[in-house]
Amino acid sequence: MKTHVSKLKKSKILVTGGAGYIGSHTLVELDLAGYDFVVYDNFCNSSKESLRRVSKLINKNILFENGDIRDSEKLQQLFTKYNIEHVIHFAGLKAVGESVETPIKYYDNNVNGTLVLLDCMKKNNCKKIVFSSSATVYGDPSSTPIEEDFPLNPTNPYGKSKLFIEEILRDVFISDPEFKIVLLRYFNPVGAHVSGTIGEDPSGTPNNLMPFIAQTAVGKREFVSVFGDDYNTHDGTGVRDYIHVVDLAQGHLKAIQIINNITEVLTLNLGTGNGYSVLEMIKAFEKASSKNIPYKIERRREGDIASCFADPSYSFEVLKWKATKTLDEMCKDSWRWQSNNPNGYK
Ligand code: NAD
Ligand code: WQD
Numbered sequence: 001m002k003t004h005v006s007k008l009k010k011s012k013i014l015v016t017g018g019a020g021y022i023g024s025h026t027l028v029e030l031d032l033a034g035y036d037f038v039v040y041d042n043f044c045n046s047s048k049e050s051l052r053r054v055s056k057l058i059n060k061n062i063l064f065e066n067g068d069i070r071d072s073e074k075l076q077q078l079f080t081k082y083n084i085e086h087v088i089h090f091a092g093l094k095a096v097g098e099s100v101e102t103p104i105k106y107y108d109n110n111v112n113g114t115l116v117l118l119d120c121m122k123k124n125n126c127k128k129i130v131f132s133s134s135a136t137v138y139g140d141p142s143s144t145p146i147e148e149d150f151p152l153n154p155t156n157p158y159g160k161s162k163l164f165i166e167e168i169l170r171d172v173f174i175s176d177p178e179f180k181i182v183l184l185r186y187f188n189p190v191g192a193h194v195s196g197t198i199g200e201d202p203s204g205t206p207n208n209l210m211p212f213i214a215q216t217a218v219g220k221r222e223f224v225s226v227f228g229d230d231y232n233t234h235d236g237t238g239v240r241d242y243i244h245v246v247d248l249a250q251g252h253l254k255a256i257q258i259i260n261n262i263t264e265v266l267t268l269n270l271g272t273g274n275g276y277s278v279l280e281m282i283k284a285f286e287k288a289s290s291k292n293i294p295y296k297i298e299r300r301r302e303g304d305i306a307s308c309f310a311d312p313s314y315s316f317e318v319l320k321w322k323a324t325k326t327l328d329e330m331c332k333d334s335w336r337w338q339s340n341n342p343n344g345y346k
Contacts (some may be wrong), residue, residue, distance in 0.1 A: 009083035012036040013256065014126075016069055016117065017090030019046035021200045022132065022189055024054050026088065026249040028198075031058040035255050038082050039064035040075070041091065045203065049345035050272050052155035053197045066284075069113035072120055079124040086128040086259065087121060088252055089114065090162070095207055096136070096303065099158035110161035111168070118172060128180040129169070130255045135187045135241070135271065135308060137163045139249035144275065145311035148185070148267050155303055157248060166267070173265045180262055182255045185311050187241035187271030190246050191330040199337030200245075201344030211244065213282060214338035217291040233307055238277035239270040241309035244333070246324035254319040271310025272323040281331075288331035291341070 013030060017023045017038030019076060024046075030037050033337075039051060055062045064071070067074040069091045092110045099106040114131075118255070121127065138146050139153030147270045154160045166183050179188070190210040192199030206212045215221045226300075229236035251270045279295075286293050316322045325333075 008086040010036055011083045012063075013086045013088060014040060014078070014082070014084045015088045015090065016040050017046075017092065017132075019043060019048065019050045020090055021046075022245055022248060023088075023090040024050045024198050025193055025245045026061070026090075027054045027058055027065070027247070028193060029249040029253045030256075033058065035065070035256070038078070038084070040067055040078060042066065042068040042070070045093070046201070050198055050201070053345075056198060057195060064079060069117050069167045070108070072116050074344045075117065075120040076123075079120060081128065084124070084126050084255055086130070087117070087126065088256070089117065092132065094158060095188035096156050096158045097207060099161070100156050103157035106157045107164075108135050110158075111164050114165045114168065118168070122176070127176070127178050130182045130184060130219070130252055130259070131165065131169060131187045132165055133162045133183045134159065135185050135310065137185060137268070137307070138164065140305040141308065143299045144307050144309050145273060146269065146308065147311045149270055150312055151268055164238045170265050180259045181265045181269045181317045182262070183260060183265065184251060184255060184270050185268065186248060187243050187269070188240045188309070189245045191244040191246065191325065191333040194333055194334070194335035194336070196340045198344075199334065199341065199344075203342075208325050209240075209278060209281060210334055211338075213285045213293060214334050215336065216293050217285060217289045218338050218342050220342065222294065224282060224295040225298045226282075226295050227243050227298060227304060230300075232305035233277055235277050235279050237271070238278050238304055239275040239309065241273065242281070242327065242330055243270060243272050243323050244330045247272075247325050249324035251315070251319065254321040256321060266318065268315045269312055269316060270309040270315060270323075271312050273312045275307060275309035276327060283325050285331045285335070288328055289335040338341055
């Protein structure tokens with residue numbers, strides 16, 4: 001009896017950008033839930049070491065291909081080689097400041113890259129995608145907590161690239177309702193796997209607060225610059241919705257588990273619903289690490305907003321998911337990663 005070869009291949013999730021911070025943590029959760037995956041990454045902001053560590057954690061070899069999402073030939077080879085049923089699309093550039101300096105690079109990588117990926121998916125009849133969007137698409141919200149139907153008004157090329165991709169995905173669905181599309185808007189991912197073996201490894205000086213605090217605690221930086229203490233918040237410093245990266249990773253797992261049932265493009269906030277100020281973050285990290293963290297109040301960073309946190313109730317309704325890890329766990333896990341790996345994966 002003849003059976004088509006491709007039918008014999010077990011279906012896989014293609015994880016673009018799977019070697020990165022959120023991607024690597026998601027691989028662990030996918031494996032725990034019994035999913036097979038293949039990683040596609042050009043390692044422009046990550047290293048193979050993260051995959052080696054994930055492999056050790058899950059005690060399995062990881063399938064990965066080194067390639068760029070803008071390389072349609074290479075992507076086609078991947079779709080030919082594997083039976084890809086879903087895509088979790090993390091690959092992208094994410095530094096806000098850099099995106100203002102080099103918008104063409106950002107639009108090319110993020111928007112063009114996603115177009116090439118979608119074209120390849122469609123040609124190969126792969127129509128399920130979970131996309132990494134960002135709370136940055138809301139810009140400066142008129143109130144908090146932020147609900148998914150709030151106005152969208154990103155203020156920099158990075159944020160706009162996320163919004164453009166969301167719009168492209170909505171149009172793809174209109175043109176072909178067989179597509180199953182989940183847009184996940186992350187708030188502020190922090191923390192690390194509890195093993196302390198994988199975590200966030202920013203290159204150069206960190207832009208984000210948590211890695212900056214962690215590097216100060218470990219002695220790599222002298223002090224934390226607090227960007228403004230005159231915001232209209234309870235202590236004057238910026239308030240954000242920090243979410244543990246493992247909670248975030250589990251949100252992706254839930255999205256994959258319900259994706260077959262959706263009948264429209266699903267847009268979800270992935271946040272905790274709690275807002276913490278910069279000073280509260282510094283204090284919480286001091287407690288978790290038993291280190292003194294010096295800080296200086298400096299002027300506001302351009303483009304920053306006072307307060308941003310999610311209303312996560314729709315995600316809970318749809319995914320039956322909510323973030324469970326506490327601020328103390330976020331700080332303890334970040335500290336374990338940072339203190340065990342003061343130079344990241346290097
Ligand atoms: P990351 O930089 O650690 O991971 C992104 C990965 O994508 C990296 O491994 C990088 O090498 C890869 N990549 C980038 N461009 C590529 C390309 N053209 N082809 C192939 N691979 C490419 O970032 P992260 O924090 O894990 O973020 C993952 C996704 O989530 C990104 O799309 C980011 O914009 C989005 N996001 C991140 C945050 C955050 O604060 N970390 C918040 C909201 C949204
Ligand atoms: C958090 C708070 C700062 C650094 C960014 C992107 C967003 C998303 C997540 C991808 C703010 C303050 C920071 C420092 C400080 N990424 N701060 N000293 O700005 O909320 O979001 O990352 O999608 O798009 O814009 O995160 O960690 O940079 O800042 O005082 O050295 O910490 O002013 O109030 P942000 P962040």
